Amino acid sequence: MSTALKQSTPEVPVPFYQPTGNEEQLFEVAWQRHLPLLLKGPTGCGKTRFVSHMAAKLGMPLYTVSCHDDLTAADLTGRYLIKGGETVWVDGPLTRAVRNGGICYLDEVVEARKDVTVVLHPLTDDRRLLPLDRTGELLEAPDNFMLVVSYNPGYQNLLKQLKPSTRQRFLAVEFNFPDPDTEADIIMRESGIDAEGARILVRIAGNIRNLAGIDLEEAASTRLLVYCATLLKTGVAFDDAIQAAIIEPLSDDRDIITGLREAIGIIRG
Amino acid sequence: MSTALKQSTPEVPVPFYQPTGNEEQLFEVAWQRHLPLLLKGPTGCGKTRFVSHMAAKLGMPLYTVSCHDDLTAADLTGRYLIKGGETVWVDGPLTRAVRNGGICYLDEVVEARKDVTVVLHPLTDDRRLLPLDRTGELLEAPDNFMLVVSYNPGYQNLLKQLKPSTRQRFLAVEFNFPDPDTEADIIMRESGIDAEGARILVRIAGNIRNLAGIDLEEAASTRLLVYCATLLKTGVAFDDAIQAAIIEPLSDDRDIITGLREAIGIIRG
Amino acid sequence: MSTALKQSTPEVPVPFYQPTGNEEQLFEVAWQRHLPLLLKGPTGCGKTRFVSHMAAKLGMPLYTVSCHDDLTAADLTGRYLIKGGETVWVDGPLTRAVRNGGICYLDEVVEARKDVTVVLHPLTDDRRLLPLDRTGELLEAPDNFMLVVSYNPGYQNLLKQLKPSTRQRFLAVEFNFPDPDTEADIIMRESGIDAEGARILVRIAGNIRNLAGIDLEEAASTRLLVYCATLLKTGVAFDDAIQAAIIEPLSDDRDIITGLREAIGIIRG
Amino acid sequence: MSTALKQSTPEVPVPFYQPTGNEEQLFEVAWQRHLPLLLKGPTGCGKTRFVSHMAAKLGMPLYTVSCHDDLTAADLTGRYLIKGGETVWVDGPLTRAVRNGGICYLDEVVEARKDVTVVLHPLTDDRRLLPLDRTGELLEAPDNFMLVVSYNPGYQNLLKQLKPSTRQRFLAVEFNFPDPDTEADIIMRESGIDAEGARILVRIAGNIRNLAGIDLEEAASTRLLVYCATLLKTGVAFDDAIQAAIIEPLSDDRDIITGLREAIGIIRG
Amino acid sequence: MSTALKQSTPEVPVPFYQPTGNEEQLFEVAWQRHLPLLLKGPTGCGKTRFVSHMAAKLGMPLYTVSCHDDLTAADLTGRYLIKGGETVWVDGPLTRAVRNGGICYLDEVVEARKDVTVVLHPLTDDRRLLPLDRTGELLEAPDNFMLVVSYNPGYQNLLKQLKPSTRQRFLAVEFNFPDPDTEADIIMRESGIDAEGARILVRIAGNIRNLAGIDLEEAASTRLLVYCATLLKTGVAFDDAIQAAIIEPLSDDRDIITGLREAIGIIRG
């Protein structure tokens, strides 16, 4: 079950993705014209799936990195490791994508440490260069290299932002939850639930997403609806499935949980 | 007394666990459908025991990690160590679980450092992948791998929270203290005390858990009741046992300690 | 003068310890029933001496660690060192106690770094396990292993506290200064001073411990009284001995020092 | 596609640069008289392009470093690396420029860590020295070495500033956006769009740059206008191109985005 | 000019020290009875000289360490170094003093990092032990080992204090500036200036030390008076010597400097 680290290969079937706007056209133009792309949107709305879909459609390998507080430039570019008494350079995922062609996707890029900008800047202007100081190489990105980054504007803070000098290097697309019919289709396809069940879950999600008086950090994602449908399909009781797959993952606060239950109850009534 | 690091093996007898709701059903569905599971609840209410119980029942090895402020992704995935002049890769507990199958349980996951998300994200969506940048491997989780995490919503703070983009990847179950009869059964079984003694301790715990005017970070756990019963069984005087096993472990504050003693005294009167 | 690192051995004579309550009984029950023990109390009231006394009485080796801000799990469990071109694993004091049996005493445990909890948790519930990720071992504590920790509730702060999930794993005993006759006995025995001199020092300490209007972080410990008696025994003048052994070690504040001198003067008048 | 790390070579054609003031004369005097140069100005106004242009015009290699929070002196000067069992010193980009001659350009120098000053100070006064403590060398900059640094005064803060003792070592030039005709020329040349389209984009940028009631960290750069023109040229609809290439890269705030759309609408009306 | 690291040897002549109270008696009792000693007092009042004096008088080697923010336990106890392919343990100054006998003096001990307490605690109670975890040794301090620490109560802050559990392990002596005649003697002896000149400088220092309306962090030390006398002796003009050796070292604030000049001028008038 261990495969080469290239994270998806051209032979992979194209994952299902239901477009919600002109995002496919923009991705394709960006790909053709060598422009880097920035995806903005909430958790679980399909950004990662969209990138997988486009990579498979273009027949390109995809290198995905989930960024975090301690992610440094070396995590992207590579480092020297000692193996069997020998010092060996091991490319990081970004370097692999630049060296071999492919799409490198940095998920939640605002979480990464600031030294990541040193590798992003020369890659995202007309130079398209990746300098590897440690190996003394200066890689020029091939035509079939593309950089995609994403973040969620909903929970940025002042300490964690893309600098304008970085942001203004990207084409940007905003994502949102799919429209109700599309979302119901996705739920049915992923869980095997029937159309009526899927529509009920979509209506519940809509109610939660529109709640005014409740302080949720983020609304219920499509992924949680799929989880809930999976529980229902396996025979878990409706209330238990809603509680375990939607309400508990959204909040620990007793008042918010009560508010969520009320909002959902209205739907079913 | 040194054994292999697989922390429990199928041959181990199934540890006693008294269910308090539908947690066993949810765990089993999660196991069958490859969904990650999040357990929420106070200290000492049995989350760790529940996971041990389910692992033994399913005949799966269990890899438990107590998370803390300095726990990094490498503590979970593994690192290169130099042994006898050779550099050897040593799998961390998460990697062992993914490579060999089994349940990996991250206790108090909110305490871990943020780079842990980089390994949790691709493992907890439909990809179920564990990338090991250092070895150049991309492990695909087998069907018999499951990830369980837990935390205590009672003492989270703003700096230590699961990001919504992480939380919304889990089914979630809330735990609480067992009901009085169940708790008395547990105490009797673990300490060898008689039913009357166990019921007194459960009533004392109930009073403490319902105290309104006292600022306790957490109420008395079932574990402390078992400790207290153990002292009583060994012949320690009732007051001394209550003081050493329940009151002193709960607080250092003289006023709170007085309040606790009064609450307990009422019971005995 | 260099001996093996096992910090005290069964052949050592039992150090003098004057019990002030049921602490010996609780220690013995904890020892028999494999419960971890937490000692709470002010500086210099005899916690360390008590543990040495019990270890010698039980004929067990004692491994003491003074915890501090930078103490990590590896300081307790061990690490790989390079010796003569070879990489050698060196057990830390906790591992030595678990591997060979004995009492491990973590003094001022709240000062340690948070990753210490990762080794304390599995050792302090019914698992009694010490996982050594680095060596791939999972040590099971033998029957003759016991963990004792201590801290001073008087100067904890919000950043440095035992989490409830850690505290509730211990039986707890509170220590305080010995009663006047016991304290005088200790002073006479340790310094060789006569009974009258010892009683005067105990009365001075009592006055300081009861001072209301003075902001001392901690009151005079029994240790300081022994120091003072030692100076008197060597011929240092009374005022000079009080100043050097009691007042100057307690405070740098001129107002507090004046207040202390007045409180002591009343006694002598 | 991997070339030596010298980042541009004399054979490279001179990149197009449209001067907006006396910056070329000042650069040339600084080059002749061995004075270091500081470029100040907003994101995407052409500072990096200007330096590339001047380096190519002077036939000198250019070493560019994007500075960031974690950039240290060693990243500029070099470090020892272990390669094939041998320890090898690898020059950093600044050292390469000093050793071989050339222009070293530190982009966003205020972001670098403070130890960078230790290498900049002796290089930027009449000593023109680069001490390499690690190798024991003291390099004297040759006549054909020049140091150029840049930063954006628009988003400095109190923690990140050049100390006066550093600033006062540089000649300084302020950059701004090109005048409308120049900017339209640049857009036409870079995207292949026609003059009318370019002029519309320049007017849109002008409106955004003059917006009073909107809190943008930075206005639309020339680069974004080129991106937008590229989308238009590829057949993307006007509104979609403006949204993806200008509005979304500038802000995540719904109110600001609405304000931007209104400002742009006025132009088109 | 390179000698062994033992910082002073018995053959060294006893440095001049003018006692100002019972500090010599207390030091000798502490030495005989194996009590650790704490010296409190302002900068430049002779604490370091006093310790050198006592060490030479007792014929003991002296190991002095100036503590600072980054001083760790390993700086005191030692570490493994790689020399000529071999890993060699190198004792730190405290270990050398414990192993060979001698006085170890930790100057400004409150500045050291907190892990230093782990080595000080077992050394400063009746155990007198120095555990070296890295080498597996447990050193017992010989009779001719003594620990002396110092700090300046004048500029401690809340973050940098000795914990009571550390302070209460030491006898403590407060130091202050010498009385005028003693101070004049010291100045004459150290600089070669005549008695009249020395007395003038002592009076100037007295005026500065008594200044009420001026916010000096510390008053002029005896050392500065010696510096000033040295300048005068070499022929520097009186005003210039006062300015360079007393006023400029005390403050950068123009108002304070003017106040100091006025205070000094009154003396001379």
Place this chain on the structure above:
Amino acid sequence: MSTALKQSTPEVPVPFYQPTGNEEQLFEVAWQRHLPLLLKGPTGCGKTRFVSHMAAKLGMPLYTVSCHDDLTAADLTGRYLIKGGETVWVDGPLTRAVRNGGICYLDEVVEARKDVTVVLHPLTDDRRLLPLDRTGELLEAPDNFMLVVSYNPGYQNLLKQLKPSTRQRFLAVEFNFPDPDTEADIIMRESGIDAEGARILVRIAGNIRNLAGIDLEEAASTRLLVYCATLLKTGVAFDDAIQAAIIEPLSDDRDIITGLREAIGIIRG
């Protein structure tokens, strides 16, 4: 162009330095009597040049270190490096100066990390010792070693100050800008401009230095005047030279820049 790291050698011609007070006499007395020297003053007023001048005049090598936030004691004293499989000790600049004789100059010493005090303290009292814990050496400074440090009192803050216990170890001299005639001489000599041009620049600097209503961190240094004269000499227009060499290096603030232009315009009118 690579020379040994001794930063200036006796054969070097004495750099021009125009004294402004008794600083040469004080330096010479400090040199003869082995007293450390502290230079205080604003940026670019000639402190570094003064030290170079005195070192050359005394025929002594000069070791200059620009201090910064991350400068540690090891950067001054040296460290072990691995070269060709061998571990080699490499002296830092301070050690080189102590071992071989010479002047060590720590520029902006307040910026250095606190562990630097551990090497400065024993070097700056009558011991004149440099302990090298790592090599086990205790170097005694030879008669021809001198320590000079500098800082700019104008932009210290509370976190970055010399402790009084450090400051009071130095003779101190305050520097300021040279008087107008001297400054004009310097400008003519360094740039080749004529006397009239130099006087105009000195008057401009005077106006800037006396500006009351403008918040400049530091006034224009002599160095900037030399830069400006250099531009004028090369044929740059007067306004352009003033803007690039004086105004832009002083501030980024539009209001301050306008104020500066007005102040300068008055001069020319």
